[in-house]
Amino acid sequence: MSPATRRPVLTVERFSLKFSRAADLPNLVDDVSFAVHEGETLCIVGESGCGKSVTSLSLMGLLPSPPAIRVSGVARFDERDLFRLTERELADLRGNRLSMIFQEPMTSLNPAYTVGEQIAETIRRHRDVTRAAARAEALDMMKRVRIPAPEARLDMYPHELSGGMRQRVMIAMALANRPRLLIADEPTTALDVTIQAQVLALIRNLQAETGTAMVLITHDLGVVAEVADHVAVMYAGRIVEYGTARELFDDPQHPYTIGLMGAIPSTGKREGALATIAGAVPSPERMPRGCRFAPRCPFAAPRCVDEAPPQRPVGDATDTHRVACWYAPVELHARDAAQQAAA
Structure with a gap:
């Protein structure tokens, strides 16, 4: 079945969530949208604390409410909104058509x-x-x-x-029970590299046999390169870049994605130190007003501080590859900045 004819198993649209009813506190997960199709793997990647696991637990109905409060959004799974199902209906889905692999099996x-x-x-x-x-x-x-x-x-x-x-x-x-959708929350984090490779290969083979769609939560770009069809890069509760695995690895556009790529160790000859991203993910109480990555971004300008950038297509191709950055394509902005500095 070609990608064009595959039906989306899960479609999440404009999902926002917070852990307080206080109107002045920002959303912990903010305006998140993505889709995953039959037999495909969507990887959600980002640092610890960026909202990946909170999103997956929300989809499974495993976050108690309160304190978790869904502000907006829908999650269509086989034409049913997961966020509107009763606990009984969710219990009938979990472990059956909708399954999850957790990070630490011992617990x-x-x-x-x-x-x-x-x-x-x-x-x-x-x-x-x-x-x-x-x-x-x-x-x-x-x-x-x-x-x-x-x-x-x-x-x-x-x-x-x-x-x-x-x-x-x-x-x-x-x-x-041959689920339609599998959510895997960092399933290989606690394993050594050899076992990790075996587990990933096993999941891929079983997924191919059953046609199961998978949402894989990870912070490991090596895992992403190994298994992903599509990738959503998440930072501070927002998806900052989205596209196919090839699009993101060949042409990363968001400064955060570029920073993550630069921090990947190489197996070849080392050419200097690995790149680092200064600072840390902001706390939920102190989310920046505009772009949430602005305090750590080397290209940040006043507009980034004041206005949150919307997701928009990269280049003139399709809208498969999207980025939430005022200055994408980032290579053009970097070139202009270098020219201004040299002038």
Whole structure:
């Protein structure tokens, strides 16, 4: 199926959220929009504290309200707005057509039950099958996620498995009911590089088999380059750049994206120090009035401080690649600034 004919599984439009009813406090997540299609992977990338996990937990209905307050927006999942579903309706979706892999499996798995029981429980919650059939399916899923000696490990407890094996169990649970959408919140952060590569390859292969759409939350651009079809770069609760993985890696336009790219270590000969981005993500109480990246941006001008830039297409091509920066294309602005400094 070509990208043009794929249906969006999830469409988020102008989603804003805060953790206080105070009118003078800014939105923690502000005007976020994106879509993910069948069989595709959207990576949401950014520093810790930029709103990635809050967005994913909101989509799953896992943020208590209060304190979390949705200010605006819709999240259409198979033509239903996730933000308007009841807790019962969300519970029927979670683990079934909508699944999530969390960052740390040791705190997500129940230490009092074997991993086989927990996978089987996910199956029985959403399908009318016997305990024996659910256990057989749990074993099959453990084989599919390539857990060695699955017959023995089926009756083990989470603490008896390694971190990589526990994460494979979480993947088995998330995919047991062949979900339409998988949200993975930094699923490889706690794993070493070798296991991380194995887990990513496993998710990609299972995704290809099932046609599942995936939203992958990460701060690792190496992971993004490996798995992403589209990328949303998030900073301080806003999406500052959006496009295909090739567009962003070949022609990053937002100064924040450029800074992230410059901080990627190279496997080749080192040519000087890695780039750094001065400062830190602003606290929720002190969000800048205009562009939220302005205090850290080397190109910031008075307009950036006063006005929040809208997302707009890059160049004359399509609107696939969009950036929220007053001075994009940034290379032209940098050239003009250099010429003015030399004059």
